[in-house]
Every structure is written in C-alpha cells, then in structure tokens.
Amino acid sequence: MQSDKLLISVIIPIYNQELFLEESIQSVLKQSYPFVELILVNDGSTDRSLDICIKYSSQYGNVRYIEQVNSGVSVARNRGLQESTGAYVFFLDGDDTIATEFLEEALAIALNNESDFVAIGEDYCFRSRHMMALPTCAMFLKTDFLKKHPDINFPIGIQPCEDGLFSHQLLALTDKVSLYPEGKYHYRQHDFQNHIIINQNTSKVLAQIPQWLSLLKEFYTRNNFYKSHALHLALFIEHEPFELRYIRMPFDDEQRMQLFDLIKVFMHEKVLPNLNTDEKAQLSVPFLYFLESKDLKSFDTFYIDYKRKKTKKFKTQLFLLKFIPLSKFRRSLRKKFSRKFHQL
Structure with missing residues (x-):
C-alpha cells in the first residue's frame, strides 16, 4: 500500500491550554508528512483556547475545530474520532508537541507491518512482551481496526485511566501491533496538567x-x-x-x-x-x-523491606558502572538498571 495519499487524523482535545496550544498545533502543521488533518476539539475552554482554534481553522484548510460544552477529555476524543476521516489516527494533548518526522515514520511502520496498532516511544516499547495498556501519546491507530470495534471508546466520566482502559481493550483485540521506540513525543510538565490535579x-x-x-x-x-x-x-x-x-x-x-x-x-x-x-x-x-496478604500491615511490612533491598541493589549497580570504560555501554546499562528499578 502506498502512503503518499493516505490521510492521518490528529485529534487534540483542548481545555484551557492557551499557553501551549499554538506550539502544539504548529508541531502538527510542520510535519514532514503532507497529508494530515488536524481536528481541534475545544471542550468548553474559558480562556483564549477557542480564539486560537478559530485562528488556525481559518488560516489552514486542513485544520478544523469542534466546539462542545465542557464534557471531559473522553467525550472530546470520542467526538474527534467520529469526525475524523483519516486512514490512521493519533491523539495529541494540547500542551505537548511531536517531532517533525513523527507521523511519517509511524505511518511507514504501520504500512510495512500491516499493523492495526503502533506503540510509540522507548519508555513503552520495552514492555512489548507485556504490553497491557498505553497512554494516548503512545498510540498510532488504524481507522479500519477501530471501525471493526465501534463499542470500544474512551469511557465517559472516567479520568484517570480512560486511555489505559481504551488501549487495553484494543490490544486484546489484535496481534497486529508494531513498535516505534524512536518516536519523539515531547511531553510538557507543568503544574496545571489534568492528571496531576486529578491524582491529588x-x-x-x-x-x-x-x-x-x-x-x-x-x-x-x-x-x-x-x-x-x-x-x-x-x-x-x-x-x-x-x-x-x-x-x-x-x-x-x-x-x-x-x-x-x-x-x-x-x-x-x-x-x-x-x-x-x-x-x-x-x-x-x-x-x-x-x-x-491477609491484611494491609503484613503487605506494608513486606513492601518496605522489599524497597530497601531493591534500592540497595540499585545503588550498588550504579557504583559498579563507574568502572566500565566504554561510556556508550555504561549509559545503556544505566538505563536498563534504572528502568528495572522503577518497575515493581
């Protein structure tokens, strides 16, 4: 299948992201792949986000915006899916950006492997044997696959874990999953992020x-x-x-x-x-x-000791790394040890 005329739909759910939204939009407009439609779903923002949506939709023929009463990120993403016309879909948060080659490379992998689902990013692809769920930033999805399962949507009224539940079900429904560990999704950390506020x-x-x-x-x-x-x-x-x-x-x-x-x-x-x-x-x-475990106390006692031993082992590994002369190999091992340390 040729990629030169396949449309990719990028969906951005938006709620009060005026500080970062234009940078996010620009990262999509600057993609090396030319056939992209950008769907901006304004979820009842009370800041200047709507003005930014109107600005870009009036200037660019491949950008359109949808206005809805504040209903949550799941409703916004589902609405974007309903309105999308692309052969593939990607979700981008309105305070993040993607690298210039991101969509082109993800599409090439999807086509070369006839994939329903491309998992993106090194932090997620290393779990490929045990990939049970992914955030939206790590999902590049084939529209025909989604259409085969119209009952799978982002669950309304649920946040956090709405993306985890969505991806978990999709991953259970296909074995046509490819990996794109080199994909560069630039995640912006700030104090106003929804997941930080929600988890509090x-x-x-x-x-x-x-x-x-x-x-x-x-x-x-x-x-x-x-x-x-x-x-x-x-x-x-x-x-x-x-x-x-x-x-x-x-x-x-x-x-x-x-x-x-x-x-x-x-x-x-x-x-x-x-x-x-x-x-x-x-x-x-x-x-x-x-x-x-019979009760909380018995588990807590075990887990405190487990973390202590694990931390001690990790520190020992980091100390021994100092004696490895090859810096590239040393960095690789450091990443491997750090990843294992942060897993359960």
Missing part, C-alpha cells in the same frame, strides 16, 4: 475504580476472554489499580483498605483461577505477595 483527589480516583473493574468485566465477558487473555488482564490490574494507584497515590488508611479489598476480590474471582503457573510467574513479586 484521592477520593475521586478511588470512587472511579469500581467503574474500571465493571467495564473490564463487561468487556471480558462479552468477548469470552477470561481464559485466553488472563495474563493480559492480570498485568493491567497490577499496573493500573495496584502500582499506579495503591502503591503511588497518597491514600489514607481507610481508602487503602477499600482498594486492597477491591483488587483482591477482583483478582481472586475473575483472574487468578484462569492463570496457569507460567503466567502467574510473570507477575511481580510485590503484586503476588499483595494478593496473598
């Missing part, structure tokens, strides 16, 4: 987790996937509600107890009975210990 609201996040589990139950039941995709589901539960929420978020003891029970009940009822011995061995040591 522990009560809101905890209240949504039963919705995540309900959506997963419905998906796995509908597709009869509990047995065939048990490891895929187990790794998702390990990563999202356990690692990113239970381990990393500042829940109080009562909240942690609620989440402790939610995760254990779901895993013991829906997942563990379908895992074989080899699959179970692919789960992390902390997660397996968590699943067998």
Whole structure:
C-alpha cells in the first residue's frame, strides 16, 4: 500500500491550554508528512483556547475545530474520532508537541507491518512482551481496526485511566501491533496538567475504580476472554489499580483498605483461577505477595523491606558502572538498571 495519499487524523482535545496550544498545533502543521488533518476539539475552554482554534481553522484548510460544552477529555476524543476521516489516527494533548518526522515514520511502520496498532516511544516499547495498556501519546491507530470495534471508546466520566482502559481493550483485540521506540513525543510538565490535579483527589480516583473493574468485566465477558487473555488482564490490574494507584497515590488508611479489598476480590474471582503457573510467574513479586496478604500491615511490612533491598541493589549497580570504560555501554546499562528499578 502506498502512503503518499493516505490521510492521518490528529485529534487534540483542548481545555484551557492557551499557553501551549499554538506550539502544539504548529508541531502538527510542520510535519514532514503532507497529508494530515488536524481536528481541534475545544471542550468548553474559558480562556483564549477557542480564539486560537478559530485562528488556525481559518488560516489552514486542513485544520478544523469542534466546539462542545465542557464534557471531559473522553467525550472530546470520542467526538474527534467520529469526525475524523483519516486512514490512521493519533491523539495529541494540547500542551505537548511531536517531532517533525513523527507521523511519517509511524505511518511507514504501520504500512510495512500491516499493523492495526503502533506503540510509540522507548519508555513503552520495552514492555512489548507485556504490553497491557498505553497512554494516548503512545498510540498510532488504524481507522479500519477501530471501525471493526465501534463499542470500544474512551469511557465517559472516567479520568484517570480512560486511555489505559481504551488501549487495553484494543490490544486484546489484535496481534497486529508494531513498535516505534524512536518516536519523539515531547511531553510538557507543568503544574496545571489534568492528571496531576486529578491524582491529588484521592477520593475521586478511588470512587472511579469500581467503574474500571465493571467495564473490564463487561468487556471480558462479552468477548469470552477470561481464559485466553488472563495474563493480559492480570498485568493491567497490577499496573493500573495496584502500582499506579495503591502503591503511588497518597491514600489514607481507610481508602487503602477499600482498594486492597477491591483488587483482591477482583483478582481472586475473575483472574487468578484462569492463570496457569507460567503466567502467574510473570507477575511481580510485590503484586503476588499483595494478593496473598491477609491484611494491609503484613503487605506494608513486606513492601518496605522489599524497597530497601531493591534500592540497595540499585545503588550498588550504579557504583559498579563507574568502572566500565566504554561510556556508550555504561549509559545503556544505566538505563536498563534504572528502568528495572522503577518497575515493581
């Protein structure tokens, strides 16, 4: 298949991003690949974001904007998908940018491998054997694949994890997944990011987790996937509600107890009975210990000791790296050790 006339749709959901939006838009307009439509979905912004959308849509024929009452990022992305006409789709946040060759290279990989899904970025591609979910910045999607599964959308009213739930289901529905580790998505960190604000609201996040589990139950039941995709589901539960929420978020003891029970009940009822011995061995040591713990105290005691030993090992590895003469090899090992340290 030739790429010279295939259209790529880039969808930007926007809410009060006037400080960064023009730079984000410009990074799309400067792409080396010429056939791109840019869909700006203004989710009821109260700043100058709408003015910027109007400005660029009036100046560029391949840019159009959609105005909606503030309804959340999932509704904005779903609306953009409905309006898109490209053969492939990519989602860009309104405060981030992409490298000039980003879309052209992602498309080439998709076409060369006849992929439904291209995973992007070194930080995500290294998990290729255990890829259970991805953020929107790491997804380049074939539109025909999405059309085959019209029931898979960004879940409305859920944030965070809306992108994780979306990608998790899609990854379960295809084995035509390619990797683009060299893809350069420039993620801007600032104090006004939605995920930072949301993750500070522990009560809101905890209240949504039963919705995540309900959506997963419905998906796995509908597709009869509990047995065939048990490891895929187990790794998702390990990563999202356990690692990113239970381990990393500042829940109080009562909240942690609620989440402790939610995760254990779901895993013991829906997942563990379908895992074989080899699959179970692919789960992390902390997660397996968590699943067998009788209470919070026993797990916390274990995890404090586990982190202490892991930190000690990591520091020893960094010290020994100083004696490796080849700087390139040293940097490679440092990255490898750091990545393993930050995993469970």
